[in-house]
Amino acid sequence: MALTRPAPHAGRPLTTPTSSPPADEQAGAARCAARLEALLGDPRDPGNPYGRSALWAAGHDGLPAPPAGLPGAGEVPAADQLARALRPLFRRDLALAHAWSIRPLLGTPVPHPAAALLGPAALLASAGGVLRGVARIVDGLSRYEAAARQWRPILASGFADLLACESLTAVALRSCSWPGPDADGPGTSEQGAGESLAAVVGYLVPELVGELLGDLELVLNECGFDAGTVERRTLARVVRDRAFARADWPAASAAQTRIVQGLSAAGGSRPDDGRQLAVLFRITEAASAVAPGADCPWAVAATLAGATARLAGADDADTAALARIGRRLVTEQRALRVACAATTVHDPADPAARALANRQALLVLAAATLGVREAAAGARLPFLGGAGWALLALGRITERLGQPLPDRTPDPQPGVWDELARRASDGVDCDLHATRLLW
Amino acid sequence: MVSGRSAAHGRTPVPPFPPPCHVPGPDGPWEEVQERIERTGRAVVHTTWGQWLTPALLDPGLRTLLGRDWPRYRQHPAPAGRLSLAVSRVVLKHTAAAALQVPAERLDLAYLPGGRPVLRGLGADLQVSLSHTDELIVVGVSRAGPVGVDAEPAGRRISFEALRDHVCTAEEAELLAALPEEERTEGFLRLWTLKEAYTKALGHGMRRRFSAFGFGRDAAGTVRLTGDTAGEWAFATHLVEERFLVSEAHRQDAAPAAPGGARAPSSADEPGRPPSAEPPHGARVIGFPGRQSPGQR
Numbered sequence: 001m002a003l004t005r006p007a008p009h010a011g012r013p014l015t016t017p018t019s020s021p022p023a024d025e026q027a028g029a030a031r032c033a034a035r036l037e038a039l040l041g042d043p044r045d046p047g048n049p050y051g052r053s054a055l056w057a058a059g060h061d062g063l064p065a066p067p068a069g070l071p072g073a074g075e076v077p078a079a080d081q082l083a084r085a086l087r088p089l090f091r092r093d094l095a096l097a098h099a100w101s102i103r104p105l106l107g108t109p110v111p112h113p114a115a116a117l118l119g120p121a122a123l124l125a126s127a128g129g130v131l132r133g134v135a136r137i138v139d140g141l142s143r144y145e146a147a148a149r150q151w152r153p154i155l156a157s158g159f160a161d162l163l164a165c166e167s168l169t170a171v172a173l174r175s176c177s178w179p180g181p182d183a184d185g186p187g188t189s190e191q192g193a194g195e196s197l198a199a200v201v202g203y204l205v206p207e208l209v210g211e212l213l214g215d216l217e218l219v220l221n222e223c224g225f226d227a228g229t230v231e232r233r234t235l236a237r238v239v240r241d242r243a244f245a246r247a248d249w250p251a252a253s254a255a256q257t258r259i260v261q262g263l264s265a266a267g268g269s270r271p272d273d274g275r276q277l278a279v280l281f282r283i284t285e286a287a288s289a290v291a292p293g294a295d296c297p298w299a300v301a302a303t304l305a306g307a308t309a310r311l312a313g314a315d316d317a318d319t320a321a322l323a324r325i326g327r328r329l330v331t332e333q334r335a336l337r338v339a340c341a342a343t344t345v346h347d348p349a350d351p352a353a354r355a356l357a358n359r360q361a362l363l364v365l366a367a368a369t370l371g372v373r374e375a376a377a378g379a380r381l382p383f384l385g386g387a388g389w390a391l392l393a394l395g396r397i398t399e400r401l402g403q404p405l406p407d408r409t410p411d412p413q414p415g416v417w418d419e420l421a422r423r424a425s426d427g428v429d430c431d432l433h434a435t436r437l438l439w
Numbered sequence: 440m441v442s443g444r445s446a447a448h449g450r451t452p453v454p455p456f457p458p459p460c461h462v463p464g465p466d467g468p469w470e471e472v473q474e475r476i477e478r479t480g481r482a483v484v485h486t487t488w489g490q491w492l493t494p495a496l497l498d499p500g501l502r503t504l505l506g507r508d509w510p511r512y513r514q515h516p517a518p519a520g521r522l523s524l525a526v527s528r529v530v531l532k533h534t535a536a537a538a539l540q541v542p543a544e545r546l547d548l549a550y551l552p553g554g555r556p557v558l559r560g561l562g563a564d565l566q567v568s569l570s571h572t573d574e575l576i577v578v579g580v581s582r583a584g585p586v587g588v589d590a591e592p593a594g595r596r597i598s599f600e601a602l603r604d605h606v607c608t609a610e611e612a613e614l615l616a617a618l619p620e621e622e623r624t625e626g627f628l629r630l631w632t633l634k635e636a637y638t639k640a641l642g643h644g645m646r647r648r649f650s651a652f653g654f655g656r657d658a659a660g661t662v663r664l665t666g667d668t669a670g671e672w673a674f675a676t677h678l679v680e681e682r683f684l685v686s687e688a689h690r691q692d693a694a695p696a697a698p699g700g701a702r703a704p705s706s707a708d709e710p711g712r713p714p715s716a717e718p719p720h721g722a723r724v725i726g727f728p729g730r731q732s733p734g735q736r
Binding site: 157207211214215218221222226227249252253256350351352354355356357359396399401402403 | 506507539541545546550551552553558559560561564641642646647666
């Protein structure tokens with residue numbers, strides 16, 4: 001590997017000193033991300049060493065060295081903000097993300113608490129990039145080809161799944177504590193924090209994103225993009241490089257084993273109104289110290305009941321439907337708790353235990369989705385605070401759990417599609433923050 | 440038409456698929472299925488719902504076995520459809536259970552939002568596909584990658600003229616149009632089942648346009664997906680019980696290399712094992728299109 005390679009000429013110069021910690025954590029991470037995106041340069045520029053052509057030509061053996069100014073854990077101590085700062089890299093190339101950030105954070109004497117979450121975060125970012133590209137294509141074709149409109153619901157559903165996974169990953173990252181550069185060393189005080197939620201993320205995100213990538217291949221193919229096109233090659237690269245981000249099935253299976261080992265604890269958890277864990281869902285605020293046990297997936301799942309109760313009495317159709325689906329999921333959670341408690345020690349080799357782990361993970365996903373939606377509504381975020389995307393995501397979770405949707409559930413897909421198409425045409429990321437992109 | 444593709448890929452040529460195993464009831468015999476799973480990572484089972492009906496319905500654990508399908512079974516409007524639904528799910532679960540060597544009631548059959556059946560929580564560790572037509576039930580299970588199966592009565596006549604543009608690529612349509620009518624009808628049905636099996640393995644079903652992908656034969660006469668330059672896919676069509684065409688599609692998953700030349704940080708490093716070289720017995724392996732061997736074409 002050419003470790004001495006110079007910074008790309010195509011990128012923009014640094015605008016913020018790398019050594020001064022940001023006064024405001026959120027703004028600081030956003031600035032770091034903008035700076036990194038500028039450093040990485042235009043992905044379409046054939047002369048850019050971090051551009052698509054150069055990376056594809058370099059292969060995995062000849063990846064370029066990182067530019068000076070790559071955000072690190074010392075500069076951005078909070079795990080969720082570190083992931084946000086690195087997102088331009090995650091979006092650019094999974095193999096590059098692995099080589100530059102994920103592997104170093106995993107390979108320190110004590111792995112960074114967030115390291116296991118960065119792979120799924122990278123997969124989400126890269127899949128979101130492909131989704132935007134496909135949405136732009138379908139949106140363009142839809143203007144004069146009625147048949148292309150059939151793909152809108154599929155892409156809207158994929159977008160809702162992606163946002164649900166982003167919510168889950170954000171909650172898990174925020175449950176990680178990082179002592180910062182002045183502490184004794186990485187992870188010395190809070191080692192292992194977030195590990196349990198990380199198992200849910202590590203299991204579910206590769207599964208759901210894998211389905212999304214399959215759907216994107218279908219849509220591209222049906223829109224006439226054959227395997228040799230840039231769009232299909234970009235998608236194929238994400239599919240192939242999932243293993244580098246530890247976001248393939250073997251990694252997911254290992255994470256599932258950790259969920260199974262904690263299933264007995266799920267049997268003992270009780271519904272929670274979510275107030276203690278509310279900070280985990282407020283993605284626009286800094287993640288302050290979290291309550292003990294906040295990294296426990298069962299604690300997060302238990303917030304489902306409180307979040308559902310707070311939806312009662314809503315007068316708009318989408319929110320009322322969200323409350324009905326929420327109640328159905330709370331019932332499912334009750335049944336699952338009984339099933340988990342029925343066995344003292346769950347065996348990861350038992351398919352029934354693995355099925356329970358799948359159901360438990362889906363309920364944690366639902367709780368994270370509902371929690372992030374509620375917090376975003378409180379912060380008056382225009383799309384994320386609305387009920388539409390959460391209704392679509394929770395409807396699909398309900399379907400995955402084998403439960404029918406309640407009667408009178410409206411179809412939120414058109415509104416979710418509109419948001420996706422707008423982001424695709426305006427150059428806005430598919431993330432929770434609706435980050436405007438440079439390139 | 441594809442030719443010599445396997446050699447060009449540097450992969451071991453894929454031996455013929457064995458015919459589907461006939462399993463007459465929940466008690467098996469399952470040894471052949473288990474041996475195939477151990478040898479190749481996959482197996483296809485066929486039976487008739489009449490053979491399984493009585494033991495399935497008399498099973499006191501039927502409700503547990505059907506799991507989330509129980510309400511669908513109970514509320515299905517047509518008696519034949521209700522029984523077919525129940526028996527096909529029971530066959531699927533028992534086949535998967537035999538492959539994993541676990542009790543069938545430990546498995547939870549679920550469906551992805553697009554309708555694809557999956558074993559909840561098992562992910563890529565065991566993938567399944569189900570097809571039933573008339574009294575035939577066919578189940579494919581695979582521990583080595585996606586699998587799809589499709590079955591049709593061999594005598595079914597699908598109008599080539601009416602459906603050619605929806606089903607065939609231009610090359611396939613040209614080849615079929617040149618055949619005598621009887622062979623064309625058979626070849627068209629065979630092609631249909633192959634395309635069904637392939638799209639089911641992808642999890643896309645009918646959403647994928649059949650005319651947008653095509654099949655041909657390589658130099659060895661093996662059916663190949665056009666454009667599958669990596670040689671990932673393998674296909675076969677069998678005549679089962681002399682009355683049904685059964686096609687299967689299988690993708691052999693492989694792990695990529697990691698950046699820096701090392702293997703990817705993944706446990707998916709088990710090398711691909713070739714499918715069984717066991718010669719077919721009791722069922723014929725059929726190529727596409729036409730009945731000629733590639734040397735005759």
